[in-house]
Amino acid sequence: MDLNDIRDLVTLFSFVFFLGLMAWVYWPGRRAHYAEAEQLPFVGELNDVHPGARDE
Numbered sequence: 001m002d003l004n005d006i007r008d009l010v011t012l013f014s015f016v017f018f019l020g021l022m023a024w025v026y027w028p029g030r031r032a033h034y035a036e037a038e039q040l041p042f043v044g045e046l047n048d049v050h051p052g053a054r055d056e
Contacts, residue, residue: 024030
């Protein structure tokens with residue numbers, strides 16, 4: 001096994017890891033998690049706009 005074989009294996013491993021990561025990120029079951037996370041920047045914004053408003 002020479003250096004080029006090792007480079008080929010590292011490239012193949014990296015590609016398989018990338019495909020696994022993409023499958024994990026775009027898995028339909030994670031959609032609810034991302035919907036919750038996309039609202040995090042707006043948490044507490046209602047009180048900033050309307051100081052007298054209450055969180056419900």
